[in-house]
Amino acid sequence: MRIHTEERPYKCEECGYSCKLRCHLKRHMRIHTGERPYKCELSVDLNIHMRIHTGERPYKCEVCSKAFKHSGNLNKHMRTHTGERPYKCEVCDNSCKTSDHLKIHMMIHTGEKPYKCERSYDLKTHMRIHTGERPYKCEECGNAFKESCDLKIHMRIHTGERPYKCEECGYACNQRSSLKRHMRIHTEEKPYKCEECGYSFKHSSQLKDHMTIHTGGKLYKCEECCYECNQSRYIQEKDHSSVKCVAIHQHMRKHTGERPYKCK
Known part of the structure; x- marks a missing residue:
């Protein structure tokens, strides 16, 4: 009323x-x-989604400082430090860090093979990955290959054929991938980015060398004197402070005929 x-x-x-x-x-x-008792689930999902664009990684590992966009990913990562394997196989004693790894492991017992090789159009060709068979042999140097196309590319070393040319400077090479790498000189493209500091590189090998700054690892080791460093050129050039390697390098010039020092 x-x-x-x-x-x-x-x-x-x-x-x-x-x-x-x-x-x-x-x-x-x-x-x-100021009470807001009703929460929109879509807005929560949107905030999480926006991290793809913003690059925000609010969940940080206290052990190694690696950061993640989702709390679930941080939880999985922490198992690399703790060694925890909560997902156990009911058939054998194996245990895994993630449910996905356990699912893959179970295929050993079930015999399930859900993943098909996209290149298995020719099973015989595909099986060479497993057998190691290399039926295509170079008559010039004896090098052998699994597929005929690989032999065709290799033969350009002997014939000198360079079908891939740079329109900017005339540089020519025998592989498309080599031309793609070369073009980064002109485009300044640096597709390999360090997730730790944001520094970018033109080549994956440069990023690999750079990462040792953060990890403290030594990727390359001299077989002569056990010297270790994070750049391959120091090993190849024997450009490190080792009496043994300097002596070896000098001795090898007797065989190679190398005369690096010229009178001005």
Whole structure:
């Protein structure tokens, strides 16, 4: 009947607002309290999705400082430090760090083979990956290959054929991939980015060498004196402080005929 009588018995003590129903007053009070009891699930998903574009990684590992976009990924990562393997195989004693790894492991017992090689159009060719068979042999140097196309590319070393040319500077090479790498000189493209500091490189090998700054690893080792470093050129050139390697390098010049020092 309050609809017709205009009676408003429920009043707000904060601002004097009045209404006909208690539920309306309760809803009104949220203006003053700031309460937001109803949460949109879509907005939560959107915040997570936006991290793809913003690059935000709010979940950080306290052990190695690696950061992640999702808390679930951080939990999985932590198992690399703790060694925890919570997913156990019911058939054997094997245990895994993630449910995906356990699922793959179970295929050993079930015999399931859900993944098909996209290049297995010719099973015989595909099986060479496993057998190591290399039926295509170079008559010039004896090098052998699994596929005829690989032999064709290799033969360009002997014939000198360079079918891939740079339109910018005339540089020519015998592989498309080599031309693609070369073009980065002109385009300044640096597709290999360090996730730790954001520094970018033109070649994957440069990124690999750079990462040792963060990891402290030594990728290359001299077989002569056990010297270790993070750049291959120091090993190849024997350009490191080792009496043994300097002596070897000097001795080898007797065989190679190399004379690096010229009189001015």
